[in-house]
Amino acid sequence: MTADTTDLLTTPLYALHLELGARMVPFAGYAMPVQYPSGLMAEHRHTRDAAGLFDVSHMGQLRLVGPDAAAALETLLPVDVQGLGLHKQRYGLLLNAQGGILDDLMFVNRGDDLFLIVNGACKVADIAHIQQHIGSRCQVIPMPEQALLALQGPQAAAALGRLAPEVLGLVFMTGMAVQIDGIACYVTRSGYTGEDGFEISVPGTQAEALARKLLAQPEVEPIGLGARNSLRLEAGLCLYGNDMDDKTTPVEAALTWAIQKVRRTGGARAGGFLGADTVLAQLDNPALLQRKRVGLIATERVPVREPAVLENMDGQQVGYITSGLLSPSLNQPVALGYVQPDYTAEGTELFAMVRGKPVPMKVSATPFVPARYHRG
Known part of the structure; x- marks a missing residue:
């Protein structure tokens, strides 16, 4: 059964999703496929074992153009x-x-521009924010005419390599402009599943043709948002709006790995970004933190979902769950959540309150399922 999606935006693959039997739901203002007839579990496992094709055309794509673009963007991001x-x-x-x-x-x-991909639910506000703060220093060019496909899984390279052999030369977090069976695309070797794979920016007018070419490969099946969520959670990857928001700092969110040394205290280009005083103070003095994101695994097979409360041995609330589900790969409940700093050590025992009953959980390292990115 498909939810009412009459007032929603659609991606260039909407008709193809319906043809493939997708159950469509509202997501980030779009009608998006949550699953296909094979179901979430089968789609999740197929991506882990072979290759899954995701429509992520709801995401925002934009270009920053001009000689000052990189320095300008550094005023908004704490990264190099x-x-x-x-x-x-x-x-x-x-x-x-x-x-x-x-x-x-x-x-x-990309040499002649910086190519950005932002989250679908945030893209209008993001583009306005970027335009407001650095639009006088570089051109900010939204790309609503582009669609975005993600091909993920251990056989993604074999499938895409038949259509564009040159992509096999890419390693994790690199990209190239390429013709995929005659369609002009920009491909990065990256994704949101913890698996090897690619994200493909393609003109919306040619997105369906490309999707059909990819789905014609024997390894590839269409995958919906349901499996995308379970895959990214097993990979320990944050979902914006759940695991972080505009009240959460990168230090609280345990994303300090994304802040390169050159932008930290003492670096040649340290600070100089919005929120730098707060972020650098927390980096220098962890005692300032009141909460931090951790991974959690339940020791009983009871699914733990957001926004379950986390309690310590004495029944005191010390945190809460922000994302949680029964891991299809591990057959165990896994979750991300925030806890007081005294409870962040790996192996710490906590209890998630599910329908009034305590479910024992342990703080765990992430990813829950080891990443298999192709680093060359």
């Missing part, structure tokens, strides 16, 4: 933009003046 090599990709965090995360994004140095 200026030092990024040609056709290299990096994960970034768009911050507000308080150090809260407005969105997380990916960006590539």
